[in-house]
Amino acid sequence: MAAQPELSVAVDLAALPSFSWAALFGNDRPVEVEVGTGKAGFLLRRARARPERNFLGIEWAGEFYRYAVDRMRRWQVPNVRLLRADASHFIRVVCPQESVTALHAYHPDPWPKRRHWKRRLFQPLLVDAAVQCLVHGGHWAAQTDHAEYFEVIRGLLAGHPELYEVPFDDPEFGVEACRVATNFEIKYLQEGRRLYQLAVKRR
Numbered sequence: 001m002a003a004q005p006e007l008s009v010a011v012d013l014a015a016l017p018s019f020s021w022a023a024l025f026g027n028d029r030p031v032e033v034e035v036g037t038g039k040a041g042f043l044l045r046r047a048r049a050r051p052e053r054n055f056l057g058i059e060w061a062g063e064f065y066r067y068a069v070d071r072m073r074r075w076q077v078p079n080v081r082l083l084r085a086d087a088s089h090f091i092r093v094v095c096p097q098e099s100v101t102a103l104h105a106y107h108p109d110p111w112p113k114r115r116h117w118k119r120r121l122f123q124p125l126l127v128d129a130a131v132q133c134l135v136h137g138g139h140w141a142a143q144t145d146h147a148e149y150f151e152v153i154r155g156l157l158a159g160h161p162e163l164y165e166v167p168f169d170d171p172e173f174g175v176e177a178c179r180v181a182t183n184f185e186i187k188y189l190q191e192g193r194r195l196y197q198l199a200v201k202r203r
């Protein structure tokens with residue numbers, strides 16, 4: 001088989017003099033961001049289904065990040081970039097305001113022990129920053145199997161003055177029959193676990 005050209009999937013923020021989506025993707029198309037992609041099954045399907053949009057996946061675990069980069073290269077998906085970083089830092093410090101059309105957060109680590117809650121992704125400061133990154137009308141979907149963490153997420157998102165709840169099931173944002181088909185979703189459904197889902201939009 002002929003060698004495939006190397007796609008520039010992996011993002012090196014240090015190589016960008018200043019961050020902009022146009023510099024990252026080479027165009028001005030709408031951007032969706034997935035935080036904590038794991039093996040990026042959702043991102044792969046979503047990016048292939050919506051070639052007219054750009055997708056950034058953020059994953060800090062090296063093993064999953066490398067798997068995801070390799071996966072996008074194997075499938076030759078031109079509209080995905082993957083960043084190995086703390087998604088919270090990217091959203092709070094790097095991401096331009098009013099620039100993101102959709103945020104996806106599926107099965108964020110629940111950190112069930114109280115002393116570890118500070119490690120959770122969903123924190124008031126992160127949510128405030130993420131809201132500022134969304135365009136008005138921007139969409140944010142989250143799913144977890146962890147009932148207590150879900151109540152925290154719901155309080156932060158549905159209770160936010162700039163957000164309002166919308167149906168989770170929305171093919172426009174990659175959710176069909178209430179499924180996102182990430183690795184963790186598939187595993188948890190096989191185990192018979194209940195899943196908790198929420199979607200909101202910015203006013």
Ligand SMILES: C[S@@+](CC[C@H](N)C(=O)[O-])C[C@H]1O[C@@H](n2cnc3c(N)ncnc32)[C@H](O)[C@@H]1O
Nearest residue numbers: 036037038059060061086087106107182183184
């Ligand atoms: C439970 S897994 C879920 C993976 C995938 N979303 C799914 O549903 O199959 C959580 C993932 O988020 C990543 N992660 C957790 N906190 C993160 C952070 N602050 N920044 C980037 N990735 C993070 C973990 O490394 C892990 O791969």
